[in-house]
Amino acid sequence: MQATQSVNKGMLEKIFKLSEHNTNVKTEIIAGITTFMTMAYILVVNANILSDAGMDKSAVFAATAISAFIGCCVMGLLANYPIALAPGMGLNAFFAYTVVLGMGYSWQFALCAVLIEGLIFIVLTITNVREKIIDCIPPVLKHAVTAGIGLFIAFIGLSNSGIVVNGATIVALGNLTDPLVLLTIFGLILASILLAKNVKGAFLLAMITISSVGMIGGLVALPTGIVSAVPSLKPVFLQALSVPVNQIFSFDMIVVVFTFLFVDLFDTVGCLVGVASKGNMLDENGKLPKVKQALFADAIATTSGALLGTSTVTSYVESAAGIGDGGRTGLTAVTTGTLFLLSLFFAPIFTAIPTQATSPVLILVGVMMASSLTKIDFSDFTNAIPAFLTFAMMPLSYSIADGIIFGIISFTILKIATKKKEEINFSLIILSILFICKFIFLSK
Template sequence: MQVTQTANKNVLDRVFKLSEHNTNVKTEIMAGITTFMTMAYILVVNVNILADAGMDRGAVFAATAIAAFIGSTVMGLLANYPIALAPGMGLNAFFAYTVVLGMGYSWQFALCAVLIEGIIFILLTITNVREKIIDCIPSVLKHAVTAGIGLFIAFIGLSNAGIVVNGATILALGNLKDPLVLLTIVGLLLAAVLIAKNVKGAFLLAMITISAIGMVAGLVELPKGIVSAAPSLKPVFLQALSVPAEQIFSLDMVVVVFTFLFVDLFDTVGCLVGVASKGNMLDENGKLPKAKQALFADAVATTSGALLGTSTVTAYVESAAGIGDGGRTGLTAVTTGLLFLLSLFFAPVFTAIPTQATAPVLILVGVMMASSLKEIDFSDFTNAIPAFLTFAMMPLAYSIADGIIFGIISYVVLKIATKRAKEINLSLIILS
C-alpha cells in the first residue's frame, strides 16, 4: 500500500513538477478544493441566469459542471497552472439578458455565437495573437491588473455578504445586525486569524466551519440529500449547431460574436496576468511563460462549453483563493475540475455552500492581491494615472475588462502626449 502511494506521488511529481515548484500533493489538492468551494456558486448562478433565457435548468447545471471540468483539466495538464475555468459571470448575463431577452434571439443563437467565438480564439491562439497581447502590456499595468482584480473580488465578497449594499450614497454599509452578515464577519475574522498564523488550508477550514455554524444555527439551509442522479444534457447538447444559416451570417451575429470575443479576451488576459502574478508565475520580464498553452485551454473550454450547452467559459479570478492556499501547479486546477465533475452526483451538497462561507475568502484574497500596488511607481504620473484607472475601474465599473481598457488607452495617450512614445511598442498602440 505504501509503495503504491509513493509511486502515485512520484507520477504526480513528474507530471506537475511539484518539487520544482516547492509544493506537494496534499497542498495542491487542498488548494484545488479551496478554489472549487469559492467557485461552486457558479453551478447555481449560471443555471439561474441561463434559465431566464429559457434553457433547461438541469441540462445547464450538467453543462456548467462538465465545461468547468474540461477547461480546468486542460489548463492543469497543458499549462500546469493552478487556474480553474468555468462559465464566466457577466458574459452569461450578456448571453441571457442582452442577446436572448433584449435582442429577441433564441438561446440556440447565443450558443452558436459562443461557439464561433471559441473557434476564433483557437485560431488567434495558434497564431500567437492572444499571447502577443499579454506580452505587450507593460509591467506597471500588470501590477495594476493584479491589484484591481483583488479589489474587484473583495468587492464581490463584501457585496455578496451584504456588508456593502446599494444606498443613498451609491454604496452604503449594510445591516451589521443581520445574522447572516454577522456570520460572514465571523468567517472573515476566523479566516484572517488562520492566515496570520500560517495555518495550511486556512481558507478551506474557515469555509467548512462557517458552513457548519450556519447550518447548526438554522441560518443556512441544510443540503436536500447528499447524492443525486446526474441531470441529462440532452435538452441543450449540440443545440449551437441548430441555428439557421441566415442567422449565422447576419450582422447581429457579427455584433454578438464581437462582444463575446473582446469581453472574454480582456477578462481572460486580466485574470491570467493578475492571478499568475499573485502566484509568482511571471518571468523576470513580466511575461507569462506558458501563455499560449493557457490561452489554448481557455479557447478549447469555450468551444466545448458551447457544444455542451453553456455560455462562454473563462479563467476564474477565484483561482487566487487556491493560490493563496499554496496551489502552484496544474494539480490544483485538475483537482478543481474533478470536483466540478463530481458535483454532477453530489449537487445537493456542493450547492449548499453558503455565500457567508465564501465571501470572507474573496475579501482576504483581495488583501493578498492588493500587495501588488507596492510595485507601482506613483511618482511618475504617466504610470500612476493609468495604473490607478486600471485598479479603480475594475470594482467601480464591475468589470475586469473595463479596467484594462481604461488603463491601456490612458497609458498610451499619456506616453505619446509627454513625448515618451519610445516607452510603448506598436502592439500596445494597436491594442489601444
C-alpha cells in the same frame, strides 16, 4: 498499499513537477478544494441565468459542471497552472438578457455565437495574437491589473455577504446586526487569524467552519440530500449547431460574436496576468511562461462548453483563493475540475456552500493581491494615473476588461503627450485605437 501511494505520488510529481514548484500533493489538493468552494456558486447561478433565456435548468447545470471539468483539466495538464475555468459571470448575463431577451434571438443562436467565439480564439491562439496582446501590456499595468482584480474580488465578497449594499450614496454599509452578516464577519475574523498564523489550508478550514456554524445555527440551509441523479444534457447538447445558415452570417451575429470575443479576451488576459502575478508565475521580464497553453485551455473550454450547452467558459479570478492556500501547479486546477465533475452526483452538498463562507475568503484574497500596488511608481504620473484607473475601474465598473481598457488608453495617451514614446509599442497604440472605436460605436 504504500507502494501504490508512492507510485501515484511519483506520477503526480512527474506530471506536475511539484518539487520544482516547492509544493506537494496535499497542498495542491487542499488548494484545489478551496478554489472549487469559492466558485461552486456558478453551478446554480449559471443554470438560473441561462434558464431565464429558456434553457433547461438541469441540463445547463450538467453542462456547467462538465465544461468546468474540461477547462480545469486542460489548463492543469497543458499549462500546469493552478487556474480554474468555468462559465463566466457577466458573459452569461449578456447571453441571456441581451442576446436572447433583449435582441430577441433564440438561445441556440447565442450558443452558436459562443461556439464561433471559441473557434476564433483557437485560431488567434495558434497565430499568437492573444499572446502578443498579453506581452504588449507594460509591467506597471500588469501590477495594476493584479491589484485591481484583488479589489474586484474583495468588492464581490463584501457585496455578496451584505457588508456593503446599494444605497443613497451608490454603495453603503449594510446592516451589521443581520445574523448572516455577523456570520460573515465572524468568518472574516477566523480566516484572518488562521492566515496570520500561517495555518495550512486556512481558507478551506474557515469555509468548512463557517458553513457548519451557519447550518447548526439555522442561519443557512442544510443540504437537501447527499446524492442526486445526474441531469441529462440532451435538451441543450449540440444545439449550437442547429442555427439556420442565414442567421450565422447575419450582421447581428457579427456584433454578438465580437462582444463575446472582446469581453472574454480581456477578462481572460486580466485574470491570467493578475492571478499569475500573485502566484509568482511571471518570469523576470514580467511575461507569463506557457501563456499559449493557458490560452488554449480557455479556447478549448469555450468551444466544448458551447457544444455541451453553456455560455462562454473563462478563467476565474477565484483561482487566487487556491493560490492563497498554496496552490502552484496544475494539480490544483485538476482537483477543482474533478470536484466540478463530482458535483453531478453530489449536487445537494456542493450547492449548499453559503456565500457567508466564501465571502471572507474573497475579501482576504483581495488583501493579498493588493500588495502589487507597492511595485507601482506613483511619483511618475504617466505611470500612476493609468495604474490608478486600471485598478479603480475594475470594481467600480464591475468589469476586469473595462479596467484594462481605461489603463491602456490613458497609458498610451500620456506617454505620447509627454514625449515618452519609447515606453509604448505599436501594439499598444493599435489596441488603444480599437478600444476608443469600441466605446464610440458599440456602447449604448
